[in-house]
Amino acid sequence: MRLRLIYSPSVVEKPILATVILKTGVTINILEAKVDAQRGELVVSIPTEGESLQRVIEMFQDAGVEVQLLTKTLQIDLERCTSCGACISPCPTKALRFRSDWTIDFDEERCVACRVCVKACPVKAISIP
Numbered sequence: 352m353r354l355r356l357i358y359s360p361s362v363v364e365k366p367i368l369a370t371v372i373l374k375t376g377v378t379i380n381i382l383e384a385k386v387d388a389q390r391g392e393l394v395v396s397i398p399t400e401g402e403s404l405q406r407v408i409e410m411f412q413d414a415g416v417e418v419q420l421l422t423k424t425l426q427i428d429l430e431r432c433t434s435c436g437a438c439i440s441p442c443p444t445k446a447l448r449f450r451s452d453w454t455i456d457f458d459e460e461r462c463v464a465c466r467v468c469v470k471a472c473p474v475k476a477i478s479i480p
């Protein structure tokens with residue numbers, strides 16, 4: 352499960368992520384981070400589910416962090432795709448790459464739904480519903 356964690360100014364400097372990892376034993380992988388003195392936004396991948404996932408979410412919420420679930424799926428219209436590669440290098444998480452036959456491969460686990468590839472595609476082959 353991927354989550355977007357939004358830290359307000361009052362909690363942005365607290366070691367909340369490390370505390371959640373230590374207390375739950377769940378390894379949390381940071382996919383994207385935008386943090387400054389005023390605000391923090393992380394997209395993380397959490398390799399657990401059920402009660403364990405719920406506990407992780409509640410710990411972030413109890414610590415004052417807003418939690419959003421990222422459940423979208425990127426859609427690539429392979430009929431439209433011309434294998435131009437314009438979507439590959441701008442992707443910040445390397446979620447897109449060419450297969451050996453030059454078709455586009457998409458790694459759902461890496462995607463953070465930033466929409467950069469949607470804007471980069473010249474033939475509008477990519478969408479996020």
Ligand code: SF4
Pocket residue numbers: 425441442443444445446447461462463464465466467468469
């Ligand atoms: S939305 Fe596109 S550019 Fe952004 S992470 Fe996902 S695949 Fe990469």
Ligand code: SF4
Pocket residue numbers: 427431432433434435436437438439455471472473474475476477
């Ligand atoms: S930018 Fe669009 S047309 Fe080009 S490879 Fe990516 S999906 Fe295909």
